[in-house]
Amino acid sequence: MHLYLIRRLLAMLPVLWMISIFVFLFVHAIPGDPARMIAGEQATMADVEAVRRALKLDEPLLIQYFTFVKNTVTLDLGNSLRTGESVYDMLARAAGPTFLLAICALGWSVVFGLFVGVISAVRSGKAADHIGMIAAVSGISMPNFWLGLLLIQLFSLKLGWVGTSGFDSASDLILPSITLGSGVAAVMARFTRSAVIEVVREDYIRTARAKGLVERIVIWKHALRNALIPVVTMIGLQFGFLIGGSIVVERVFRWPGLGSVLVEAIQFRDFAVIQAELMLFSLQFLLINLLVDILYGFINPAIRYK
């Protein structure tokens, strides 16, 4: 297991390197003079030079890259070009709400998606299956920002059960996490359904049935446990899409999270913040993939020795 872990960690390095170059070159990919672009069209020459120095754009590229890596590793992320606030502080404040939202969304959607998927698989071809799968296709096709607005309309404006936006109390979590999780729930349901249908055909399921086990136990214990192996990978993949989706959903609910900070930073061309955010999102993403790999190794020991 240790060896497997070390191998997985080492495999992350080239990817991390690729991402760091991408994020680093990001500022340099802006057409024209990046310092001028960032400072804005009305900026004076002195302002432009200040930006250039702040982003260290006046140094050789290689030196800039090493400074960038050093600063990122030591969490010295610089200051926002717009407000002058420390980028680290901004991200630290926004990370909590985003994380909370993502966890809540993932939690309900995985449980619900698994449940619907198994039911659909067991009742394959029957009414419950059709309803479940039509709901799933709808969930995948539904623009989550539209769903969010519909929910606000119904539960906030009409019924007045919860607030429309912001994050002031725990109940404010409900609508955003439903919105964010709907797509994941749909994908999970579809995926679980096909995984379970595949497993149910196996010999050991027939054996379990033959020895007189109750169908409920056969399905939920024997079949689901084995169907879970591909499903776990899927959860990891979905978590990434959840992070992406959270950017949009945070805008709908004016959620004070990383997505809102990112979109605002892009609108004001606040590149110090954009760079740090892109790095953070990528890192999050890699860590989740690593976590899935480790989990995978636990569920399926054969993988560890490959």
Added chain:
Amino acid sequence: MTTFINDTAQNTLVKDTKMRSPLSEFWRRLKARRLAIFSGGLLGLLFLFAFAAPIFLPFTPDAFDYSNTLKEPSLLHWAGTDEFGRDVFARLMFGAKLSLLIGISSVTIGAVIGVTFGLFAGYYGGWIDAVTMRVADVLFAFPGILLAIGIIAILGPGILNVILAVAIFSVPAFARIVRGGTLGLKESTYVEAARAAGAPDRIIMFRHILPGILGAVIVYFTMRVGTSILTAASLSFIGLGVEPSVPEWGAMLSAGREYLMAGKWHLTFFPGFAIFVTVMCFNVFGDGLRDALDPKLDETK
């Protein structure tokens, strides 16, 4: 994909003496999927409506009418009017054209690049394959919307940049599918025959191998258009897509939400519904195509 062609070819030989062409076999299977046919028909209607709208609609998408602002849907204004008195239905139809344009052109760009990379990776193998697939893996695992946002952050908003941003995240998926197909086909007898006859690699790849995997590419293309329309609309909704004044569905929704509090539901409902139905049709139609082509082919595997 390849196994499917081989299987049916053998099955038809064994089962009945009348050989069915793969195309008519495919059509027979597709027709059995009513929901997919229905979705395909709906998409056809949408195309027709989107392009014929200026002919039969009495309003243009940009005609201001300050005496008729924020009107609810009526017989005259099918989807009501917005804050400038513009006809929402006319704007929706213009938005349909725009969404289809963005969706189809971005996936086309992504497909062309992805297919080329996939062909080269699968055909030549070795380090070309290793590098291409490593990059594709990283890109594939990356949330598409985040990638698109990153590109918009560099290029700035605008329709053309949205198309590019959305195109890029289609590339790795196409590369993967095509690489897999190429790996299977490059050992097949007819490719070997072409090689023995002295055909150059370029001809073998694009004239002999590519047609064999085109089916899978078309299926994936269809599904991808839905996703791309959704992503583009999301970008516009968060203010990083088309200019806010353009009647794009996501941008319309974003503008309309300001009037949600005032009870003007139609400004957000109709654009959202349009996105939903269009994306769903592409997904269901794509699912149908996939099942008709090969029941075993699965996007998630």
